[in-house]
Amino acid sequence: MRAITYSTYGDADVLELTDRPDPHVGPDVVVVGVRAASVNPVDWKVRQGYLDGLLDAQFPVVPGWDVAGVVEQVGLDTPEHQVGDEVYGYVRTDVVHGGTFAEKVAAPVRTLARKPRSLSFEEAAAVPLTGLTALQSIRRSGVRDGQTVLVHAAAGGVGSFAVQIARALGARVIGTASEANHEFLRSLGAEPVTYGDGLAERVRALAPDGVDVALDYVGGDAVAVSAEVLADGGTITSITDPAARDEHGGHYVWVRPSTADLDDLTAMFDAGTLRVEVARTYDLADAADAHRASEDGHVRGKIVVRV
Incomplete structure (x- = not known):
């Protein structure tokens, strides 16, 4: 072959x-x-x-x-x-x-x-990899209806799925991306913010009381920025930085193969919930x-x- x-x-x-x-x-x-x-x-x-x-x-x-x-x-x-x-x-x-x-x-x-x-x-x-990563990190974080969720790198492969899944669960989503991708994020149901210097202030302007869950799909200073904007009792989850778990009491996720989780994603696609x-x-x-x-x-x- x-x-x-x-x-x-x-x-x-x-x-x-x-x-x-x-x-x-x-x-x-x-x-x-x-x-x-x-x-x-x-x-x-x-x-x-x-x-x-x-x-x-x-x-x-x-x-x-x-x-x-x-x-x-x-x-x-x-x-x-x-x-x-x-x-x-x-x-x-x-x-x-x-x-x-x-x-x-x-x-x-x-x-x-x-x-x-x-x-x-x-x-x-x-x-598969990106969809499972988004689904498993959201489930590990306990995202639920009425929460405010910050998604770092929201226009990327994992982030775009996380935005859609969190929205389907009834969460409000704030997503970081370059300005060129802001309209794309709006089409997924997220409120876009530009990443880079001043990100914490921009997120606080949208969520003065802080975010309930921050999902780091990019690394760098995303966990540190998330800690600045996290509401009391909030959760930070990262797929790149163990500090989310080790320093902030959140979660560090390494995606696992799962037929059951893939079946759940399949149901969402065929129902029109995901694209x-x-x-x-x-x-x-x-x-x-x-x-x-x-x-x-x-x-x-x-x-x-x-x-």
Whole structure:
């Protein structure tokens, strides 16, 4: 099968289109014929070696954790899926090796769910990691009706889902973004504020009594700023900075594969509660360009690779 691989840590130039053996199907694993995958910042951070020691890499690595495709082969005990099922998933395992930037991927059934009927394969591939991150961080934070929620990097892949999910729960949402993305945030139901110097003052102007929940999806000084604008008894949750948990009594979230959570996202998409923003689409052979676009950091929504 064709696959993107890299055999050493480095910049996007280490990515190559190669021929690899077809993946092995285990007892609780299905082989998915990949129609589309997507790029997440963690993909190029792993490729650059930033997570070495936290995640073990077995070279050559096929990158990518997000997938949408069709089940081609089932394992000995996979009653959840049949050949021909359209699925999507967050195919992360403990060893970084056989990822989704390939024509086929071996996916444990715990990482997959049925693809939303309302989404194309390209749109579905843009959902799993970011959608699960948003859903799990919101649930960990206890977001509920009537609260005011601050979402950092609200126009990004995770942030845009978090805005929509929090709004669906009945929360008021304030979202940080560049001015170019303010109208986009309004279309999702958020009140936009510009990030950067003076952010705490701008948030306080919108929420004089503070925010009940602050969700950090960007890092930097987001946790520190959140602490400045947090209401008494409020919660800070971060996916980038352990200080949210260790210094402020909040939460530090590392997204987990979950069929049940993917099913919940599917229901939201098919009900029209959620929408997904695909920023750009690349062919598999151009995966290095897709990684570079993600590293540039100025993309609204998700970057998708078509297989």
